[in-house]
Amino acid sequence: MTAPEPVSFTVHSVSPPDLADPVQAAQRRTTVGRLKMLLVLLVCAAPVLASYFTYFVVRPEGRTNYGTLILPTRSLPDLPLAQLDGQAVASRTLRGQWLLLAVGPSTCGATCEKHLFVQRQLREMLGRERDRVDKVWLLTDNGTLAPALQAVVLGGVPVQVLRTDRAALARWLQPEVGSALEDHLYLIDPMGEWMLRLPRDMEPGRAKRDLSRVLRASAFWDNPGR
Numbered sequence: 001m002t003a004p005e006p007v008s009f010t011v012h013s014v015s016p017p018d019l020a021d022p023v024q025a026a027q028r029r030t031t032v033g034r035l036k037m038l039l040v041l042l043v044c045a046a047p048v049l050a051s052y053f054t055y056f057v058v059r060p061e062g063r064t065n066y067g068t069l070i071l072p073t074r075s076l077p078d079l080p081l082a083q084l085d086g087q088a089v090a091s092r093t094l095r096g097q098w099l100l101l102a103v104g105p106s107t108c109g110a111t112c113e114k115h116l117f118v119q120r121q122l123r124e125m126l127g128r129e130r131d132r133v134d135k136v137w138l139l140t141d142n143g144t145l146a147p148a149l150q151a152v153v154l155g156g157v158p159v160q161v162l163r164t165d166r167a168a169l170a171r172w173l174q175p176e177v178g179s180a181l182e183d184h185l186y187l188i189d190p191m192g193e194w195m196l197r198l199p200r201d202m203e204p205g206r207a208k209r210d211l212s213r214v215l216r217a218s219a220f221w222d223n224p225g226r
Helices: 024-060 108-126 125-132 147-154 166-170 204-217
Strands: 067-074 098-104 133-139 159-164 183-189 193-197
Touching: 067 147, 108 133, 108 183, 108 204, 125 133, 125 193, 133 147, 183 204, 193 204
Parallel strands: 098 133, 133 159
Antiparallel strands: 067 193, 098 183, 183 193
């Protein structure tokens, strides 16, 4: 008669049930998701920030920037924009091109007229790089442009004229201490980031050097045209 074989038992470890608070678990997932999104944004923005840092901060050749570099850059918000005929314009449509941006009321006094002239002059001074830059004038009121002024800004290479709320604009752009929002020209990159503020009563030649530098620095990631 064959002897009975011993009975063996195999013990498997079992993970304890997840007794965590579902609210805390959801919060952790949200936090992790936001961190991942932030890392993706940083990776995408790294070439842009590196090019600005190299040209305006490191300055290996001892050069100095004329305008004020905005670091960190400020993203284009969802501004209430409209064309002169009242048709709404989405802020995102301004992305994809360098913008040289002027701010002023529809009456456009001496300072405003000078900025529009310098804006046009600076773009032309960029030579073959000028097609990478669009001119934009943000109107801060609901007034009507004089016919002569319309002919100037809409003729030749036209200025894109859009109305917006001044208070909303002031939460994005910021003048230097002691100046008004309308006292400067502002440079916005193709990603919608405000990155440079040109001085009040600027010298076009010195401002042009800043624009040329940043256009050269961005040539490897910026595709011309919208």
